[in-house]
Every structure is written in C-alpha cells, then in structure tokens.
Amino acid sequence: MKNKKKISLALHGGAGALARQHYSQDEMQEYKSCMQYILGQGIKMLGQGISAAEVVVTCVESLENHAFFNAGKGSVLSHQGQVEMDACLSTSDAQVGAVTGITTFKNPIRVAQWLAINSPHPFMHQSGLSALFKSLQGPPQLEQVSADYFITPKRLQQWQEVVQQGQTKQAWREGGTVGAVALDEHSRLAAATSTGGITGKWQGRISDSSLHGAGNFASPFLALSGTGQGDLYIKACLLSYIAHRHELLSEEVHTCVQAGLERLSRLGGQGGVIAVDRNGEVVL
Secondary structure (H helix, E strand, O other): OEOOOOOEEEEEOOOOEOOOOOOOHHHHHHHHHHHHHHHHHHHHHHHOOOOHHHHHHHHHHHHHOOOOOOOOOOOOOOOOOOOOEEEEEEEOOOOEEEEEEEOOEOOHHHHHHHHHHHOOOOEEEHHHHHHHHHHHOOOOOOOEOOHHHHOOHHHHHHHHHHHHHOOHHHHHHEOOOEEEEEEOOOOOEEEEEEEOOOOOOOOOOOOHHHOEOOOEEEOOOEEEEEEEOHHHHHHHOHHHHHHHHHHHHOOOHHHHHHHHHHHHHHOOOOEEEEEEEOOOOEEO
C-alpha cells in the first residue's frame, strides 16, 4: 500500500501454503491478521520519516518473532533436526548485510543489519561472528537465545514427516520465508528477507535468502524479495536478473518479474517475488 508521499511497503510470508491439516481456521486468521498488523505498523513508520532500511528490518524482525513463519521462531529443521537460519538486507545506497547458519541469534535480520552498517565483510557465517564483533567494537546489542527457542511443535511434526517418512517433494511448500520491500519519502529503497530454509535440508545448506541478487536485492531502481525453491533462485541469480532487466531495458516492473518467474519455471522451479520501484509501484 502507498500514500501521497510516495511511500510504499509490501510484505510476504512465503510462497508455500499452510497445510490445512496442521492449522485451524483461527490460526489461519491469526496468520493473516499478523501480516496486516505488521504492514500497518510499517506504513506508519514510513509516514513518520523512518528509513526504508529500518522499516523492512523491523517488519521482518516482527515476522521472525511470530511462530507461524519459517524465519526466526518457527523455522524449519534440517535433516539433522537443527535450526539454521539465513537473512539479508539490501539497500539502494549499496548497503548490504547477510548472514548464514544462524543458530543462536533471536533475530537474524538484525545481525544482517549490523553487518551492513558496521562490518567490512557484508556476508558472514555464524561461526565467525563472535571474533568479528570483538575485533570491531565489541558485541552489539543483539539478543541470543537457546536452540530450543526456535523449535515449535508444528515444525517438529513437519520434520518427522519429511525426514522419517521421506516426503521431501513437499518440503519447500509448507510455511514461509519472510520478506519486505519499501520505498521511503526520500526515495530510498530497501529489501529484507529471512528464512529457516527447507525442511530436511542438509546441515550447512545456504539459502537464496541470504544471497544479494538471488533471493534479496535492492538497487536505486528496484527492491525485491523472493520466496520459493531457493536453490534454483541461486542458479538463476533471479532477483538480480529481474532488477537489471528493469534498469537496462526500461521494462515495466510487472513484465520484469513475470520474465524472472518464467526463467525460474524453465529451470523446473516455482516461487514468488515482491517488488517496489522508485516511483512506489508495488508488484506481487
């Protein structure tokens, strides 16, 4: 949604569908209400002059805190039964921060934001963060929790179905990676994406959500966040492909996104994209 000041915001909660056998009608309504509330809060922040970067991070952080989504609390489990999370922040002024293999930080997107602002290395694995923090300015105020915090009964059930019963073909469909894209009143664009990955993934797998240009991207022209079969997003450099079509060929955003999803389909993949351009046009 947008207003007269040319501020725009879009969110996604993942391309997968909530399996009806796992969720009641009340839970599905809560899922939708959560998205609507966070969208409203984000628009309010943009209206107060807060930057697009802070708004998308705040929105994604809120989604990470909600157990319905495959990000932060409620992330899916790897083949080995552990949670490993990825996140990325990209802005139109070339700030990029990304993390992979996160196991203890409550909000991976806040770690990505810290890297975008403070670190000489825009992309870090969990294993190197402690040493990096100490070498720069000491540990930042980033909350850490135990591994059990992230695991919910529904994700544990899903993991048992996928790993123990071998239902891997449906693994990516359940629940969702989260993302947000925004344009602020100063014409700054930003995108943020966070995920727990794919149920039953091999430990150490890196998702497209943490890769600038694959599952998350922002340029002076366009901000995008993707969700779906992430391994193919990586092979296609999907969001970079969409953004550069828009910039270099001057194609409409909708046309570029459609071309990107067709590219994904040719590789045998499925998924979705949200985008906002510098004029405030939103494409879902």
